[in-house]
Amino acid sequence: MLTPDELQRVRAACLYEPPAYFRTxxxxxxFTPTAERPDAPLEVDVGCGDGSFLLDLAAAHPERDFLGLEKLLGRARKVxxxxxxxxxxxxKAMQIDSPYAVRHLLPRGGVARIHLLFPDPWPKAKHAKNRLVQPDFCRDVHRLLGRGGEWLFKxxxxxxxxxATAVIRGSGIFREVDWPEGAFAYPLTDFERQWLGEGKTIRRARFAAE
Ligand SMILES: C[S@@+](CC[C@H](N)C(=O)[O-])C[C@H]1O[C@@H](n2cnc3c(N)ncnc32)[C@H](O)[C@@H]1O
Incomplete structure (x- = not known):
């Protein structure tokens, strides 16, 4: 059991603030490498929300590192x-605009998997420019993933x-990979639980960087 001071210290360490915002x-x-985990693969959850998916995945994979990107400070703090x-x-969770982090901050070729789960769909035509999956975003994601690195989308x-899947396919730099039910452990997200509760159909796609 952590003391309140220890809890405060660990919590601050989990809310990631980069040492610089203007370089990669x-x-x-x-994540500081350790002797036991000198080169742990890094996974990034774009728009991690309250983070239950990220936390469950991190608990299931202590050999990997997980970074959540979230624009709302309250949600990043909660994670x-x-x-x-x-x-x-x-x-760790970072409060940031995810397209900025994906384009400018995160290590190129340094990410093993990117999770984009239930991003805001911006259904009105006049808001289409806000939709995250655009050709530029595909190129930015591709730069972060090493060859064979995966992009999972729901x-x-x-x-x-x-x-979105048409844009990703059309980019010509990703190969679609089968994602059958139960292929690997993949926790539900907060929004997914809600949508499933409302009887909605969940669509998913998995792409590997070429
Ligand atoms: C619909 S929720 C999904 C949250 C989570 N992935 C889930 O499935 O439970 C979308 C999340 O993305 C965050 N978000 C939206 N635009 C963002 C941006 N530009 N950068 C970072 N986070 C963003 C929202 O604040 C929200 O928490």
Whole structure:
């Protein structure tokens, strides 16, 4: 059991603030390598929300590191608080605009998997420019993933699924990979639980960087 001071220290460590915002980070600046885990693969959850997916995945994979990107400070803080409470040292949350982090901050070729789960679909045509999956974003994601690195995508929104997967396929730099039910452990997200509770159909796609 952690003392309140220890809990506070661990929580602060889980809320990641980069040492600089105007240069690309090295992987070791986000998670310090240890003798037991000199080169742990890094996974990134884009728009991690309250983080239950990220925290469950991190708990299941102590050999890997997990970074959540979230624009709302309250949500990023909640992820950090839960990580500290659960004693997880392989998960951090960063409050940031994810397209900025993906383009400018995160280590190129340094990410093993990117999770994009239930991003805001921005269904109105006048808001289309806000949709995250655009050709530029595909190129930015591709730069982060080493060859064979994976991009996993889920949404409840049929039109957005079709549009986003068409953009990813059309980029010509990803290969679609089968993702059969139960292929590997993949925790539910907070929003997914809600949509499943409402009887919505969840669509998913998995791509490997060429
Ligand atoms: C619909 S929620 C999904 C949350 C989580 N992935 C889940 O499935 O439970 C979308 C999340 O993305 C965050 N978000 C939206 N735009 C973002 C951006 N530009 N950068 C970082 N986070 C963003 C929102 O604040 C919200 O927490």
């Amino acid at each position: 980070l090295q992987k070791h600046e986000i 950090a608080r839960q990580a500290a409470r659960r004693g997880l040292t392989n998960v 949404t409840d929104h049929a039109e957005y699924f079709d549009e």
